[in-house]
Amino acid sequence: MRLEIENLHINADEKEIVKGVSLKIGEGELHVLMGPNGSGKSTLAKAVMGHPLLSVTSGDIRIDGKSIRNARPDERARLGLFLEFQNPAEIEGLGIISFLNTARGSLGNSMHFRDFMKEVKERSAGLALKEELIGRSLNHGFSGGEKKKVEVLQMAVLKPKIAILDEPDSGLDVDSVRVIAENINRLRKETSMGILLITHYSRILNYMEPGFIHVMKDGRIVKEGGRELIKEIEERGYSE
C-alpha cells in the first residue's frame, strides 16, 4: 500500500495551517516528520485521517493512486490507514476490549474472540500495560504514558497498512520511549506497515531506523534527507 500526499493545503477555522505539503510513504518505509510546535504536523496528520473540522482546500491524498480526499475517516481506516493520536479521546463507559472488538469487526478481522483476547493480552504485556488497565474505560483517567501505550496496542491489534504516529514519545519517561519504539519496530517487521512518525525530539529515533526525515516549518516541508538531518537538528535546533 502507498500513501501519497500531494501539495496539500489545509485550513482550520478559515486559517491556512498547512501550505502545500507533499509526501509519499510506501510499504515498510519509516518516515519521520519533525518540526517545532505549531508547524502544522498534527493538523496534517488529522487531515489525512479525515478530521471533519479541517478543510483540505487544494491538493490530494491518495491511497494506491485513488483519491480519498472525500472519504470519511472510517472509510480511510478500512483502506488500511491508522492515526495514533497525540491526545486520544477519553470515552468513559466504553471498555477498551469492547471498543477494540468493535473496531476489528469493522475492519473485517474475523479472528475468533478467544484468539483476539490472547493477542490483546500478549501485546499489552509487551507494552508493559497492566492487565487491570485493559478492563477499564477507553483512556479514561489514564496517565499520558498509558494513553500512548493504548494507542500502540490498538495499532498492534488492528494492523493497519500505513500508520501515522503523532508524537508517540511526548511526555514519556526514558523507559517508556524505549518500550514504545521497540513495539513499533516489532510491528513494522511483522506487518511491513509504512509509518509516518511525527516528533519534536530525536530521542525515540535512537531506537529506530528511519529511512526518510522531513522537516516542517510554518506549514511547509523545508528540508528532507536521511539520518544526518537528525544530528543537524539536535545541534542547531529548528531555527536555522
Add this chain to the structure above:
Amino acid sequence: MEAKMPDYYSYLPYETAELYKRYSIDIELPRLDAEGAADVSSHMKKAEETAASAGSGITDFDIRVTNSGARSMRREVSIKKGAPKIGMYESRGGIGDFTSSANHHIEINIGRERQSRIKMLVVNSMHISLPIHINVGEGADLSLMEFYTSVSEHRSVVVPTHEISAGKGSHVEISIIHNGNERSELLGLMNGYAAGKARLKVNTVYSGSSKSKSISILRAQESGHVEANEIVYGTGLQQFDINTFIINEGQNSTARLESSAVLDGSARCVFKGFAKINKWAKGAKSKVSERGMLLSKDARMDALPDMSIDYSDGVSATHSAATAPPDSEQMFYLMSRGISSEEARRLSIMAFMSKHLSGIDNPFANETASTLMLRRIRGEAFENIPRITSRDIWHTKAEPWNGTA
C-alpha cells in the same frame, strides 16, 4: 366515582415556585368510571399471558402484578387487599383518590439481619395503582428489582407509590425499570427513608411511556446514605418530568442524586433535583448532578439542580448540570478506527449511558436495563419484556467500503 384533577405538586413547597411550575409536565389521572373499555377483559388476558410468559430462566419473577391481582412466591412479601391507610397519598386530591382505588397493595418486610433478592413484574392492561411498602429491618440487606410494562391498547396510567423504610445499618437497593408502551403514562411517587448508618439507593430507568412524571423524596438520618440514580432514554414525543428531593436530615449523612438523559426526536426531559441539608446536619455531604445528551435539534432537556443548605459548618454540597450532543472529537476518534458513523454514535450514546447504568449494582437489573437501552439505541421495535442476551452488547457490523472517494 369521579376522580379529582391531580394536584400532587401543590403540597411540595419547591413545586409552588413559579420557576418549577413553568417546567412541569402534567399527567391527568383517569376518571375511575371510565375504566370500562369494551375489551378490558381481553387486555387483562393479554396481561396475564405476558406475565406468565416471563416466567422461565433468567427472567423469573418472584412477584407478578396484573390488573387482575398480585401474586407472590416469597415469604417476605404480603399482598394486602385494598390501598393502605398510611403514607403520603391519603389526602392529596386526585392521587389520594386514585391510589385508594387500588385493589391490592404490596408489603415487603425484611427481618433484622436478613438478606433478600426480589424481582417483581408489573403488567398493566388498563390503569393500575400499586402502593408498595418496604420495611427493611436493622442490618438487613434487600435488593429489589421492579419491571413495569404495559399491554394496553388504550391510554393507561400506572401509578406506583413507594414507601420505603431502611432500618439502621441496613443496605437497600431498589432498581425500577419503566418500559410501558407508547399509550401508557407513568406517575411515580416515592418516599424513602434511611435510618442511622443505613444505605438506601434507588435506581430508576425511564424508557417507555409517552409521559412520565415522578416525585421522589429520599431522606438520610445520622450517618445514613441516600442515593438516586435516574436514567432516561426518550425518543419521538416522549416527555419526562423527574422531581427528586434528597434531604440530609442527620449529622454526617450523605445524599447523592445522579440524573442522566439521552433524548432524540422531539423528546423532552425536565430534571428537578433538589438537595436540602437540614440545620442540624453537621458534616453532611450532598451532591446533585444532571447530565444530558441531545441527539437531535428538537430534543430538549431542562436541568434545574437546586440546593438549600441550612447548616454551613463542615458540610459539603455540590451541584452541576451539562447538556451536549455526542462529542465530535470522540466520534472522529471512533471513526478513525474503522467504525461507521452510525455505530460510533451508538457507542458514544451507550458509553454515556454505561456510566450511569454501572451504578446499578443488582446484576439482573443492570443487565435488563442495559439490554433495554441497547435495543432502544438500535431503534428496535418495542418489546414488553426484553430477552436478556448480553452477548448482543457491543455487537457491531460495519458498512462495506463502496470504493467511492
